[in-house]
Amino acid sequence: MSLFQAFIEALESLNSNKLRSGLTILGIVIGVAAVIAMLAIGRGAQDSITGAISGIGTNLLFVFSGNEQANLRNIRPLTIQDAEAIGDPFLAPHVAAVAPFIQSGNVIVAAGGEQTRTSLGGVTPTYFQVRNFRVAEGEEINQEHLLGRASVALLGVEVAEKLFGRREGLVGETIRIEGQPFRVIGVMEEKGGSSFGSQDDVVLIPMTTARTRIIRRSTINRVDLILVQAVSARDVPQAAEEVAAILRERHRTEVGADDFTILSQQDFLQTVDTILGVFTTFLGGIAAISLLVGGIGIMNIMLVSVSERTREIGLRKALGARKRDILIQFLTESSLLSLIGGLIGILLGWLIAYIVGQVAAATGNAFTPAVGLDAILLATITSTVIGLFFGIYPANRAANLEPVEALRYE
Secondary structure (H helix, E strand, O other), X not given: OOHHHHHHHHHHHHHOOHHHHHHHXXXXXXXXXXXXXXXXXXXXXXHHHHHHHHHOOOOXXXXXXXXXXXXXXXXXXXXXXXXHHHOOOOOOOOEEEEXXXXXXXXXEEEEOOEEEEEEEXXXXXXXXXXXXXXXXXXXXXXXXXXXXOOOEEEEOHHHHHHHHOOOOOXXXXXXXXXXXXXXXXXXXXXXXXXXXXXXOOEEEEEXXXXXXXXXXXXXXXXXXXXXXXXXXXXXXXXXXXXXXXXXXXXXOOOOOOOOEXXXXXXXXXXXXXXXXXXXXXXXXXXXXXXXXXHHHHHHHHHHHHHHHOHHHHHHHHHOOOOHHHHHHHHHHHHHHHHHHHHHHHHHHHHHHHHHHHHHHHHOOOOOOOOOOXXXXXXXXXXXXXXXXXXXXXXXXXXXXXXXXXXXXXX
16 A cells, blocks of 8 residues: 555545544644744744843943842942942953943823823933933933933933823923923934833933932932943953952952842843743643643544454455555554644644734733744654654554454454
8 A cells, every 4th residue: 555545545534533533633733732832932032032131232241239149238239439440441441331320110200291100210421322222312311411410301212102192303392200390302212112121111311310309319329230331242251250359349248248249141141041941841841741642642543443443454454455554554544633733733823822922012012923944843743753653553453453353343
C-alpha cells in the first residue's frame, strides 16, 4: 500500500466518524493552541518591554537609595551632591552624563476646565540627554530655569491631549500643578506606551522648583534616583564600579554593606527574561499535559477503531494485505488525526494571541504578539509525532491480528 492510498483511506475513515474524531483531537487542539499563544504572547511582550527599556535611554545605570541585601537600618539618601560627585570626570572617567531625578506619581494638573492626575518629574538639563527625550515643540528645561526656580513645565503628549485636546500650539499656555500656575514651554516627542509603562503621561519641571514648591522632602537636597549614562555600552561595567566607589566613600560604607543599589538596563532585561521564563514554563506545563491527554485520547480511539474494524482487517489480510500495509494504514490515521488537531490548534492559538494583543492595546499596554514560523513548525511536527507515538500500539495490534480469528470476530 502506498502512502497516498493510506492517506486517502485515513481521510475516509475519519470522515465517517466526524463527531468522534473531533472530540478525540480536542486535547491536541488545546495543547497546540497553548504553545502557539504562549510563544506569541511571550515574544510580543518581550519585544515590547525590551523596546520600552531601550527607550529609557542608552548605556544607562539606575542608582537607587537602599539595598535589600544589606538590610541596613540607617540608610543615607541620595543627594544632589552625590550626583555632582558621580559627574566628576576625574572620579568617574567612564561616565558621560548624570541626571538626578525626583518625582511624584500622583499630582493634579489642570488647565481651563480640564484636569488629570499624572506623574511629575523634577529634572535638570542633562535629563534630556540621558533619557533620549526630545522636544517636539518649544524648548527644554535649561540652566536658567533651574537657577531661577522658574515656574515652567514640559508636557508629555498624553497630558497635553487630556488637558487641551491637542499637542500643538501649547507654548505659552498656563497650567496649574497642585493649584500653582506654571507656563508651558514645550511638548515632548511621543515615546509610546507599553507594558513597562507610559512615558508620555508625565509633566517635567525644573528640579529646584519641584523640591521647593511641589515635591517637598525632609532633606532638601535629597533625590529619588540618579540616572548615569556611560560613555559607551562596553563602559557600563566600569562606570558602575566607579559610581559604587564614589558612593561608598561618600556614604562611608564598605563592599557588601552598600546603602544604595545600582542597576543597568541589562539587569532589567534579565529580570524580564526570568519572569517570562516562569510564564513560559507554566504554560508549557499546561500545554504538555494537554498534549499528553490528547495523545492518550488518540490511542484510545484507535483501539476502538481496531475493535470495530476487526473483520475488515481480517478480510484485507485474507486478500493478501501484509502486516506492513495494516500498520501503515493505522499509523497514517492516527498521525492525520493528530495533525488536523495541530493545525486547528495553530489557528486557535493565533486567535487567542491576537485577542490578548487587542485587549492589551485597549488598556494602554500595547504589544504585538509574534507568531513565528518556528513556532508553527514546532507545533506541526510535535502534533504529528504525538500521533505516530500514540498510534504505534493500536497499529501493531491491528497488524498482528490473525486473518482467521479476525474473520470470526462478531
